[in-house]
Amino acid sequence: MSTEWDALAGRLEDRFMDAADGGDRLEAWAETDFDAFARASFGWQYELCAPYRALCDRRGITPGSIGDWRDIPAVPATAFKYFDFVSIPGGWVDVDCDAVFETSGTTRGAERRGRHVVPRGSLYRASFYHPFRLALLPDLERLPMLSLIPSPAEATASSLSCMVGMAVEEFGDGVDWLVDGEGRWRDDAFDLLGAVRRSGGPVLLLGTALSFVHLIEGVEAGDVQLPAGSRVMETGGFKGARRSIARAELYARIAAHVGVEEQRIVNEYGMTELLSQMYEPVLIEGVEAQGRHVAPPWLRVRILDPTTLEERPDGNEGLIAFFDLANLGSVNHILTEDVGVIEAGRLQLLGRATGAEPRGCSRAMDDLMAGAGRVR
Amino acid sequence: MSDQGDLVPRVEDVVAAKARLTGARATLVARPVADIADVLGRVGERFSDPGDSVRREALKELPREAVLSAELAEAVLDGMAVDWTRERISRLLAEEFEDPRVLDGADGMNGGRRLMAFGPALCVQISSGSVPGVGVNALIRSLLVKAPTLIKPGAGDVVLTRLFVDVLQDADAELGAAVEVCHWPGSDQELTSVAIEGADLVAAYGSDASVRAVRDLLPVTTRFIPYHHRVGIGLVGREVLHGAVDEVARDVARTVAMFEHRGCVCPHVVFVERGGETLPEGFAELVSGSLEALASEWPAPADADEVGTEAAEIAQARGTVEIYEAAGAARMIHGGGANWTVVFESDLVAVPPLPGRSVRIRPVDDLTEVAAILGPAGRHLQSVGYAGAEERITGLAESLGRAGASRVVPFARVSFPPAWWLHDGKGPLETLVRWVEVE
The missing domain is CATH 3.40.309.10 (Aldehyde Dehydrogenase; Chain A, domain 2)
Known part of the structure; x- marks a missing residue:
């Protein structure tokens, strides 16, 4: 493996880990600082990732031609279903990669899954560390965890499980995994939850929105009473226009069923294609922070016009594009299908543009027909 | 998107609608099929008559509901309504049955094999999607085989289906009483279960997943017609x-x-x-x-x-x-x-x-x-x-x-198959009926 590439990865990891300013925020990065890292990363990604280089060449964009990081071509998240974007010296066939994450299926059923190859897991860990700590443990060093998300040992392809695994290692004072790799409840899950003593110290309960729905169905309100100071991390919330309504209801019910105040439920926003995460800092800022995600300084968020893909000023709705320096091993610049708006430096998620059931009986037969594999 | 003005029916609304349909059956089956075809054609023809208020109403509502431009909505309505005429509906019957009077019970039996064709006593049609006109086609098929029918139109097809039924009820109260239009979100499995309970035949249109969801609710005695993803x-x-x-x-x-x-x-x-x-x-x-x-x-x-x-x-x-x-x-x-x-x-x-x-x-x-x-x-x-x-x-x-x-x-x-097309490989009326032979 190239020492220069490793040196860049190492510098990024150091910066991610040094980002805490000692207070309850991450220190902002100067634009020139971010841009320099972005350019250096793009140089490698252009050189190492053949499908990405082809796209850049087609658009006439090379590492030497860009004005700033915004000119670096973005890859649509959908393309991770069709191509492997791997930027590692030596190529990923010959070099051991630390993880290969897959996107979960959706209601569309047996559709193609996206795949994010992660050559260097320590970048993921470094980008995870402080944002998670500040969002979930601003007041504590460690605490016991209860997870409604499968363990990384049982769900090796899940980036979320990997993240929870890192959380347990870095900040956990023991963990109970309440569901198995298939997402089934363990026989003793409800007993374990019920046994968490009201009089004990605070715990962290982590789960997806769907797992909380199942939890609520499984326990009577009041049966589980997590100790004072406990907190919840909820992720993968309801997408779509009804999100806010569904979410308010979900949070009220989580609060009623596990005995954690709504303002201690922290939403995490992440996607398989990005190694960095965003959180709503409600534990520090209170309920005002709900619905307003904070990006770490190495993740830049922009809102684009859906048709022209031109950047829109703050306060305007549009498609969300991310530039994530933690993605050194794949591609930094990702265009999502999610709609959002940026106000006062915070991202409000307005839902997913797609995800509704395809209309009528017309759905593309593409996946049915062409058996062609992925392109590297 | 399309049906925000409509309230989702309550369980008791759907139960009551089905009771009304059961009550309407005796009158419906007594009507000669030629007579039913004539009424349906007269109603349907209003949708292609440029001077008719019914067509104007349809064209006013369709673009918003079906999310089509006014121009394309008109092209869609024109293409669909071609088949909603007396001439075309009669031809549909003739293409499907050697002698359509087999639908008229014992009175319709003539020489040769003594055959009768019966539509289901209660038919439920669960449609989906936003192609306008699919619901009307389904209703025409149902009524021609004298099946009292509860229809759930697709989200983009509620207006046209309701409008057709309103006009039918004005034109012929007996036939109009044999149809009920209810719309609810396809994800509401409870209402779907209530709707299909006791049906003799259920037809479901939509994605593989939504058709499967309906199929999984049915008892073995209910005939099922899956118009799945195509x-x-x-x-x-x-x-x-x-x-x-x-x-x-x-x-x-x-x-x-x-x-x-x-x-x-x-x-x-x-x-x-x-x-x-x-x-x-x-x-x-x-x-x-x-x-x-x-x-x-x-x-x-x-x-x-x-x-x-x-x-x-x-x-x-x-x-x-x-x-x-x-x-x-x-x-x-x-x-x-x-x-x-x-x-x-x-x-x-x-x-x-x-x-x-x-x-x-x-x-x-x-x-x-x-x-x-x-x-x-x-x-x-x-x-x-x-x-x-x-x-x-x-x-x-x-x-x-x-x-x-x-x-x-x-x-x-390609876009507008004739009424008698072999919809997914079966005649659209023939697939709805059950034959009885007197040997």
């Missing part, structure tokens, strides 16, 4: 790739743009033979030109949410295809801000689903290869549009029929 393809033979080839391209483009490409008849892939004067790639360019022209004849819908959603999907799909294009595996021609996209595949690649008015053009050395290329996708195949020499079509139709197709038709007629 796709269309097209074939262009080398013999038409010269001279008036632009007309072929124009017909292909119209089938792609009709219904904003949301219909099960719309072609997703058009196979173009090599060896003609116009090369397959040139044909893709001609189709692109026609789609560009159609963008002004039939503008895309203006609904802001819908446009944003589609634009996001298009950005993902086009962005992904662009990477294939960069690798030399495909060529994409698209309308920029317009929602049409043509992908010419020089190589066998897996392309993401293309939203909007979109089609893939795939070259083949010979059209006889197509059936094999389809493979398991044939199970979802329905209409095959074609342009080619007549003498080749029957042979190709045989191989595609064996592969799963149920309809092989010139491109110009």
